[in-house]
Amino acid sequence: MPERRVFVAGFDGYLGWPLSQHLLKRGHVVAGVDAFLRREQVAGLGACSAVPVASPQERKSALREHFQQTPDLRTGNMLDFPFLRAFLKDFQPDTVVHLAEIPSAAWSMIDQAHCSFTQHNNVIGTLNLLWAMHEVCPDAHLVKLGTMGEYGTPAMPIPEGFFEPEFRGRRDRLPFPRQAGSFYHWSKVHDSNNTMFAWILWGLRATYIMQGVVYGTEIEHQSDDPRLKTRLDFDQCFGTVVNRFCCQAVIGHPLTIYGQGGQKRGFLPLRDVMQCLTLVIDSPPNAGDYCVVNQFDACYTINEIALLVRQACSEEGLTVDIMEVENPRMESGRHEYQPDREQLLALGYQPAGSPLQEIRMMLADLLPQRERIEARAELLLPDIRWDGAHRRSGVLGREAAG
Ligand SMILES: NC(=O)c1ccc[n+]([C@@H]2O[C@H](COP(=O)([O-])OP(=O)(O)OC[C@H]3O[C@@H](n4cnc5c(N)ncnc54)[C@H](O)[C@@H]3O)[C@@H](O)[C@H]2O)c1
Structure with missing residues (x-):
């Protein structure tokens, strides 16, 4: 594969940190930006990553020691347009991954301030990137991370971005409707629209990734150096469901299912995110093309995820109870879910392993971190509700293991 110049926006995050390493390992030239918001926001909740996270300085030293090159990783904010534009002009990427x-x-959903902060950060940050690319690197390929959550849970199969409905005897190829379920998810829908418009307007070459829920602690050939490990959160805001369940399991806390657990979503391990993004980076669309890709391995209900975690734990001799709690979210508890995922398979995506294997690897990484999780066990029950009330979810029922 040719060497590429890849700009990683959000290099310090859960996905951005392992992706930067993965790209360096593949011989690409990497630069990136991060404002370290994730670190601040997790700390602001009184939470922490279950896997200890090295400081930005320690992370940079680790890269210098482990890789042939020292990537240009700068502290900066996507909202600072002159900074972003100048950085891109300086680096001249051929690929920009926006995380x-x-x-x-x-x-x-906490309150007005958190809602508008999220939408302002995400929507304006993306607009700044679109304008900066248009002005200083118009031929570069934008790989923009969106989410499967933009589609919501319609009662029909979900295509990859576009579909061809027939209405009053006429057909057209149109964007598939987005029916997001939180103000965060709507910020991603606004990004989708703005990115598509930049393609229509300027012929921006872009791949919009509708990503499923990510889980896992490891990537292929993960170094043992603790400074190179990525974060793994378990609080109600930043802990996605499999990661949160695994953290609950290792401290003997019941797995907290929101409602009846019939919500179905697409999931993929962190290792597969690296593989999928690499496939997309290595196969840019033609100049002027725009492509939407659904990125997940398989779909599971939350109940199925809980049973998988319980199974992996029982092999480790860990007893895991499952607890239904009031769902703080407004979402359908039982619904159809049939998203397509043809494009990544066509590019050669092969899931790295089974979810059980992945969960076993996570448990191995998390068992030594029990004390860190236990110290913040009160964060494991949600109190941010979609109806605006702030109260901890009550327990609806509990099923003991065995
Ligand atoms: N993790 C998942 O399960 C998942 C699922 C679907 C989609 N996604 C999408 O993937 C992307 C990455 O997710 P993640 O889990 O790695 O999140 P993350 O919070 O760990 O990473 C995002 C990084 O971007 C930085 N950042 C945010 N706003 C910034 C700004 N204005 N300027 C500079 N830096 C900024 C943060 O500090 C953080 O380090 C996001 O766009 C997310 O919506 C993630």
Whole structure:
């Protein structure tokens, strides 16, 4: 594969940190930006990553020691247009991976301030990037991270971005409707629209990734150096469901299912995110083309995820109870879910392993971190509600293991 110049916006995040390493390992030239918001926001909740996270300085030294090159990683904000434009002009990327957004539904639903902060950060940050690319690197390929959550849960199959409906005898190829379920998810829909418009307007070459829920602690050939490990959050805002369940399991806390657990979503391990993004980076669309890709391995209900975590734990001799709690979110508890994912398979995506294997690897990484999680166990029950009330979810029922 040719060496590429890849700009990673959000290099310090859950996905951005392992992706930067993965790209360096593949011989690409990497630069990136991060404002360290994720670190601040997790700390602001009184939470921490279950896997200890090295400081930005320690992370940079680790890269210098482990890789042939010292990537140009700068502290800066996507909202600072002159900074972003100058950095891109300086680096002249041929690929820009945009991960630099606030990724939490619950955080965006705390109150007006968190909602508008999320939308302002995500929507304006993306607009700045679109304009900066248009002005200083118009031929570069934008790989923009969106989410499967933009589609919501319609009662029909979900295509990859576009569909061809027939209405009053006429057909057209149109964007598939987005029906997001939080102000965060709506910020991503606004990004989708703005990115598509930049393609229509300027012929921006872009791949819009509708990503499923990510889980896992490891990437292929993960170094043992603790400074190179990525974060793994378990609080109600930044802990996605599999990660949160694994953290609950290792401290003997019941797995907290929101409602009846029939919500179905697409999931993929962190290792597969690296593989999928690499496939997309290595196969840019033709100049002037725009492509929407659904990125996930398989779909599971929350109940199925809980049973998988319980199974992996029982092999480790860990007993895991499952607890239904009031769902703080407004979402359908039982629904159809049939998204397509043809494009990544066509590019050669092969899931790295089974979810059980992945969960076993996570448990191995998390068991030594029990004390860190236990010290913040009160964060494991949600109190941010979609109806605006702030109260901890009550327990609806509990099923003991065995
Ligand atoms: N993790 C998942 O399960 C998941 C699922 C679907 C989609 N996504 C999307 O993938 C992307 C990355 O997610 P993640 O889990 O790595 O999130 P993350 O919060 O760990 O990473 C985002 C990084 O971007 C930085 N950032 C945010 N706003 C910034 C700004 N204005 N300027 C500079 N830096 C900024 C943050 O500090 C953080 O380091 C996000 O766009 C998210 O919406 C994630």
